[in-house]
Amino acid sequence: MDNSLSKIDRKYSGSKKNDNSSESSEDESEFIENNSSDEETKNENNTKRTVFEKLFGRGWSNKTTKGKNTFVWRRIKSKRHSDTRWILQDGTLTMFVSEIIGTAVLIFIGCMGCIGTLGPSPPPPMQMALTFGLTVNMIIMMLGHISGAHLNPAVTIGAVIIGLKSIPTGAIYIVGQFCGATAGYGLLKLVTPSELFSDGNINSTVPLCVTAIHPDVTKVQAILIEAFCTGIILCTACATWDPRCAHTTDSTAIRFGLAVAGISFAASPFTGCSMNPARTFGPALWNGAWTDQWVYWVGPVLGALLGTYTYQVFFHEPKEKSREYNLPSNNLELSTIDIQDAKS
Secondary structure, X not given: OHHHXXXXXXXXXXXXXXXXXXHHHHHHHHHHHHHHHHHHHHHHHHHHHHHHHHHHOOEXXXXXXXXXXXXXXXXOOOOOOHHHOOOOOOOHHHHHHHXXXXXXXXXXXXXXXXXXXXXXXXXXXXXXXXXXXXXXXXXXXXXXXXXXXXXOHHXXXXXXXXXXXXXHHHHHHHHHHHHHHHHHHHHHHHHOOHHHOOOOOOOOOOOOOOOOOOOOOOHXXXXXXXXXXXXXXXXXHHHHHOHHHHHHHHHHHXXXXXXXXXXXXXXHHHHOOOOOHHHHHHHHHHHOOOOOOOHHHHHHHHHHHHHHHHHHHHOOOOXXXXXXXXXOOOOOOOOOHHHHHHHO
């Protein structure tokens, strides 16, 4: 009798163990399935985040509100190394829109200053120079923290040379600048009386804000003037990006704007002092004025190379020394390789 009861107990316990093992195996399989589904969901979310952050430089938080992801306005900083020169940088679409708007404002306000007093007489050179310079000042304050407010293909070329922008990002910047210049001049034509659209002078043969070479200035001289003036602007930009100037970023806008105004006031009688292929392209496209257009492309590009490499060769400080500088957390377009190293 006792033996039979013990056998029954052993059978019952064995069946119970089998039930427990089957339940545990089912639980494990469910746990594995849940984990795999969670991992797939995370991978999908990471892929979406990566694409979104690449375009806008913004991120999605892991917190949910009523089952929906919360959008967080935070900048995603990209690490710039020598092997990322051909990689599209984070937030490129946002910076692209910023360059379009900034360049459009530059041409709209800057060329509006070339109209004069809405009368038959052209504006004085000081007015035109200050209008462009102060407009640059305003745009840097408005958009400098977003894209750096290059507004100029020559400045973007310099940023690519020193590694501040990758080549694909630089190309997108330049496309945005030409689009912005075209849109800005078109908006100016929309709001300006047609009888005043002749460089502020009804007897003028040069359309409003179209850059033209003085009759006594040769093509070679014009190229050299544009190259030297653009080179000075690029040296100013490189100084702005220099880690040693990180503590002076609050005055970047006014310093850069006054530099543009001073150079424009001096060189405008010779070539119109474009220093910017996009600035020349917009008015030329709307007016069909392509005379000597190539001069305003060759000169600024040469100036970009001249100014950037001059600063790099003679004034650039090695990385080891740049680490010694204490940099503020928020800098205007001060995210070069040196600054990333100095912050780390």
